[in-house]
Amino acid sequence: MEVRSWVLPLLLSLAACSKSGGGDAPAPGGAVTLLNVSYDPTRELYEDFNAAFAKHWAAKSGQKVTIKQSHGGSGKQARAVIDGLEADVVTLALAYDVDMLHDKGQLIPANWQTRLPDNSSPYTSTIVFVVRKGNPKGIKDWEDLVKEGVTVITPNPKTSGGARWNYLAAWGHALRKPGGSEATAQAFVENLFRNVPVLDSGARGSTTTFAERGLGDVLIAWENEAFLLTQEVGKDKFEIVVPSVSILAEPPVTVVDKNADKRGTRAVAEAYLQYLYSDEGQELAAKHHYRPRSQAVAAKHASKFPGVSLFTIADVFGGWKKAQAAHFDEGGVFDRIYVPKAR
């Protein structure tokens, strides 16, 4: 086939073109591009933050920086970086996905999470409920979710980082309440998922199912996603219900060493992440409904983020790797309790 002989050279020359376009080494005072590979609900946050950082960096170093964004399900995004998506930094939903960059891709050192303050999570969030206006089913706390006749919307924990937080928050609640044990926690989560009519593959998909398709009485969601829904999408259509106890969600960030070193962007990539901890970065996080780490900034937004008794993954599950292995891996607890519903 004559085509073969020129397909490969053509593609290679294309590859070369795209390389010279994207992989420019930064000259001082020149321009530099960063690729931030993130998860779904951070789009709006990083659009604002990128502009703020570009301004800060230009003032500080005189260098023009352009930050490109890529968003998707957290696990999928980590997979793409392992498969060769040249991220300079990743800002994902959970540490487990970032661990994979080390375990499966050898792109970052094992101690990546100790390189920045607060477990490398410059902002946090938690898991809350969104109900329809007026809270017709009277949802107040976790126990209301397993009642007969309540339908709950949450994404698939196999594919969605947000869904794993939801699941672990429910588990933690049942385990920590008086008389709670592994067995009661499993029964609680099993009952909860019995009320879930459909599992979307990502957090945004679930939000759309709840808000646009009008399915379900309760949406279990990130607090930031819940704010976005109630304040910007469906004003006066939804209400947030904050449960008495929930999980501290710490979305971590890191420089992808192998990519940043190859592209010569380490300095600006590190500055980019550090700037998330600055007052301006923290304010932007709060503006986009993430709980800031800085005490001073958090105090200013105290009315926005009500106090919840928060437990961490480390407290209850001994870290992400253990939680992942016990609950979400093939043959884990989730596989045993979840029976897809015939609709």
Added chain:
Amino acid sequence: MHPSTLVLRRRTRTLSGPAVVRWALIGAALLFLAVFLLVPLVAVFTFAFQKGWAAYVAAISDPEALAAMRLTLTAAVIAVPLNLVFGLAAAWLIARFRFPGRSLLVTLIDLPFSVSPVIAGLIFVLLFGRQGWLGPWLAERNLQVIFAVPGIVLATVFVTFPFVAREVLPVMQAQGSDEEEAALTLGASGWRTFWRVTLPKVKWGVLYGVILCNARAMGEFGAVSVVSGHVRGITTTLPLHAEILYNEYDFVGAFAVASLLTLLALVTLVVKKYVEWRSVAS
């Protein structure tokens, strides 16, 4: 009146049932078409213009939307000619020659139709990804195929592979090789025979294949989504951009971009009808 027309008439009359049945069937078909084709079509444009003309123009002239248009056109401009050449060569080979592996080639041409586009995308990730077979080799040479433009082009070429060959092949087979043999015995060279005899006879089939190929190249979602990496303004095509906007609750933007793709589909339909009409006329 010609006798055969009379026969035909009588036969149609016996085939058709009472008027009620006829109208019920026509009504059902029309209703089905309206619900599944017309309503979505209207919905796309209604949503796109929900906030007026200015919002529509803003959505499609956004830099990221323009970048997505450029990438979609780039992919189509590379994929369509490539598959045109391949499709013609393959159809000619299969229609005119008997050789070992011929039926294998026929099967291979159809492969992109039978493989799910997502799987097609994953194949390229497994081949060209950092962990893939050719990954280390490419990385050493600082070449990026997937999560960059070449990967998107590659995926587009793959999913649009069969269109031209599949359209041209039956036309070539129906025509037989008598005229080509005549040309060759009269002393025409192979190329000349191809340009003056073979191509003119299949030109409508070729055009038809190119139109379908182009429509699919611009509309492909699954395979391209897998190899894209979703870097905004760089590796997002129009269909991917529409999905991104939808996920950002920017429904007007999403449907504005979708309306461009819908317009493309409508233009394709009109051109396709025209080509069909011309090919019957000639």
